[in-house]
Amino acid sequence: MAVTTRTLGRSGIEVSALGMGCWAIGGPWAEGAQPLGWGAVDDDESVRAVRRALDEGITLFDTADTYGAGHSERVLGRALAGRRDEAVIATKWGYTFDEASRQATGEDASPAYLRRAVTHSLRRLGTDWIDLYQLHLADLPVPRAQALIGTCEDLVAEGLIRAYGWSTDRPDRAAAFGQAAAGATAVQHTLSVLRDAPELLAVCDKYDLASVNRGPLGMGLLTGKYSSGSTLPRDDVRGLAPGWLEWFRGGRPAPEWLRRVGAVRAALTADGRTLAQGALGWIWARSGRTIPIPGCRTVAQVEENAAALHRGPLPADQFVEVERQLAALRTAALRDADRPHWPPPTHPTIHP
Numbered sequence: 001m002a003v004t005t006r007t008l009g010r011s012g013i014e015v016s017a018l019g020m021g022c023w024a025i026g027g028p029w030a031e032g033a034q035p036l037g038w039g040a041v042d043d044d045e046s047v048r049a050v051r052r053a054l055d056e057g058i059t060l061f062d063t064a065d066t067y068g069a070g071h072s073e074r075v076l077g078r079a080l081a082g083r084r085d086e087a088v089i090a091t092k093w094g095y096t097f098d099e100a101s102r103q104a105t106g107e108d109a110s111p112a113y114l115r116r117a118v119t120h121s122l123r124r125l126g127t128d129w130i131d132l133y134q135l136h137l138a139d140l141p142v143p144r145a146q147a148l149i150g151t152c153e154d155l156v157a158e159g160l161i162r163a164y165g166w167s168t169d170r171p172d173r174a175a176a177f178g179q180a181a182a183g184a185t186a187v188q189h190t191l192s193v194l195r196d197a198p199e200l201l202a203v204c205d206k207y208d209l210a211s212v213n214r215g216p217l218g219m220g221l222l223t224g225k226y227s228s229g230s231t232l233p234r235d236d237v238r239g240l241a242p243g244w245l246e247w248f249r250g251g252r253p254a255p256e257w258l259r260r261v262g263a264v265r266a267a268l269t270a271d272g273r274t275l276a277q278g279a280l281g282w283i284w285a286r287s288g289r290t291i292p293i294p295g296c297r298t299v300a301q302v303e304e305n306a307a308a309l310h311r312g313p314l315p316a317d318q319f320v321e322v323e324r325q326l327a328a329l330r331t332a333a334l335r336d337a338d339r340p341h342w343p344p345p346t347h348p349t350i351h352p
Contacts, residue, residue, distance in 0.1 A: 003309065009184075010207075016058045019292065019293035020061050022075075023064070025296075025297050032103075056309075059088050073125050074124045089132070092134040095136055111150070138167060165187055167214075188212040188293075191286070204289045217294045222261060238251075281308060
């Protein structure tokens with residue numbers, strides 16, 4: 001059964017059940033010598049991809065001010081010119097950067113910086129309001145995050161943002177924000193068939209928050225286009241992977257994750273879906289609150305992902321079979337060579 005829309009938590013904002021992640025369309029940026037983008041990008045193709053997404057019924061576009069050191073927001077604003085009312089824009093704040101050098105420079109969790117950041121994002125996006133404004137500092141201590149709630153509420157009252165949330169994989173952080181912040185409506189977190197997040201989904205249920213899912217395709221592993229022999233260029237964050245990026249190692253797909261993809265491929269594609277469409281269907285079947293936001297930078301990627309909307313969640317029997325395969329993997333011993341990378345490293349300096 002098709003799934004086309006979902007509600008963005010307690011805000012009541014209706015969005016497409018599938019969003020478009022806009023990290024990759026930011027193009028190159030870095031923290032020192034560490035690349036944080038996905039390599040060179042064609043801005044004209046990015047604009048076409050965003051507009052094609054709108055044509056296909058995708059209304060949620062998720063970016064961050066730091067992606068491409070402001071470039072992703074500028075490209076998204078250009079793409080949505082004349083069609084702003086059709087889109088729900090989600091962006092993030094918290095990391096600092098230099099637009100001229102395209103360098104990440106640190107972080108700022110002060111209310112004053114929040115005020116400045118929203119003003120700059122509105123200008124780059126070419127809009128009068130942001131629909132979902134998300135704290136990007138995943139591991140910020142709870143008291144410092146809660147100190148930002150008053151400013152967020154003021155921004156809602158002023159009409160500059162409609163709702164806000166936190167991009168974090170920490171259930172305690174998400175719960176603290178959901179409990180204390182009246183205007184909080186979403187938590188953005190990692191979720192895929194390769195990386196479940198039951199505690200965060202429980203927080204979303206408890207506090208009526210949307211579950212906005214980054215990495216739903218395992219940064220490309222669940223598209224089926226990578227094998228053990230694949231290599232990524234060094235200007236791609238996956239080609240020179242920082243410690244927090246678990247899916248790739250030494251510029252190649254990590255073997256333990258390729259094994260997991262291989263184990264669930266048949267179950268995800270049993271009814272004729274592509275591997276990516278099956279992975280998105282698993283997320284929708286996992287919870288009625290989930291909104292996956294796979295990254296796209298070409299029209300072809302948008303079209304394949306959008307086709308998943310019309311197929312909807314995995315049927316119950318397929319979902320059960322995927323879970324059976326995953327259970328076997330979760331209980332199997334990993335090879336000695338894999339053990340240092342499981343569980344994954346935590347607490348990045350900059351985390352998209």
